[in-house]
Amino acid sequence: MGKTVLERIDIDNLISNLRGELGTVIESWTLLREYSILTNQLTTDMSFSQYLENFNNSEFNKRNIIKKKFVDDIISKLSELAQQSNRHLNFFLATQKIDKLNLATQKKIDKLNSELKEYQDFIVDNNFKVRRNEFISHKKLPLTWAGHKAAYSIPYKTITKAIAKALILMKKIDDIYIGANASLNWRKLRANRYSYDIAARAQYMKMYYVK
Numbered sequence: 001m002g003k004t005v006l007e008r009i010d011i012d013n014l015i016s017n018l019r020g021e022l023g024t025v026i027e028s029w030t031l032l033r034e035y036s037i038l039t040n041q042l043t044t045d046m047s048f049s050q051y052l053e054n055f056n057n058s059e060f061n062k063r064n065i066i067k068k069k070f071v072d073d074i075i076s077k078l079s080e081l082a083q084q085s086n087r088h089l090n091f092f093l094a095t096q097k098i099d100k101l102n103l104a105t106q107k108k109i110d111k112l113n114s115e116l117k118e119y120q121d122f123i124v125d126n127n128f129k130v131r132r133n134e135f136i137s138h139k140k141l142p143l144t145w146a147g148h149k150a151a152y153s154i155p156y157k158t159i160t161k162a163i164a165k166a167l168i169l170m171k172k173i174d175d176i177y178i179g180a181n182a183s184l185n186w187r188k189l190r191a192n193r194y195s196y197d198i199a200a201r202a203q204y205m206k207m208y209y210v211k
Contacts, residue, residue: 005086011097015177016205018081018094022170023189023204025077029163030194032070039063072136075154078162079132082123091116091166094173104176112172119165127152128162174207 042060054060083090095116099109123129134140135151142148174182185207192203 006093006096006100009093009097011101011177014089014094014097015173017089018091019170019174019207020201020205021077021081021089022166023200025074025081025163025166026193026204027196027200028070028073028077029160032067032074035063035067035070039067071154071159074159074163075128076132076136078166079123079128081166082120082129084120091119091169091173098173098176108176112169112176115165115169115172119162119169122162122165126158126162127154178207 039060042054042057042063080088081090084092086093086096095109095112098104098112104112131152131154132138171182171186174186178185189204189207
């Protein structure tokens with residue numbers, strides 16, 4: 001019988017790409033913030049009637065469409081990272097690989113698994129997974145028009161909390177895999193998160209090599 005995916009996958013390849021995927025989430029979040037500010041500039045100090053008129057403003061509508069696309073991208077990727085599968089890029093696969101290679105004490109492994117479970121539960125409980133599956137990708141088409149419903153609303157505060165939980169989990173993985181330099185390198189990435197000179201995926205993937 002051939003080796004499993006867990007046995008065959010290279011850990012540096014796995015963790016670097018996992019960090020890179022999270023980097024694209026952070027990139028989408030920073031862009032979402034910037035477009036939210038730009039959209040708010042169109043409505044500052046407006047009366048209610050003026051605000052309603054904005055719905056006929058093409059620039060206002062364009063900014064809201066872009067914001068929604070960033071929100072959908074964030075929700076979709078955070079949901080995918082919460083999957084419990086050894087065939088896709090996610091936190092579960094990384095924690096399983098770390099455990100298999102005995103890279104940490106059992107106490108650290110247990111703590112990591114606890115953080116993973118908390119993240120996965122948060123994603124499910126706050127409708128990230130169902131919104132992704134029913135309204136963003138892998139859409140489930142109702143059999144009739146009557147079966148259609150509005151997309152689950154996920155507040156901005158909940159989205160930022162999910163990103164924070166994913167970051168905590170990724171940093172714990174890096175603390176185990178990279179070691180003492182991980183914390184310093186993460187601070188460098190944070191300082192450059194609003195710089196778009198280099199794509200976020202590339203910046204975060206090569207974090208291990210940041211000196």
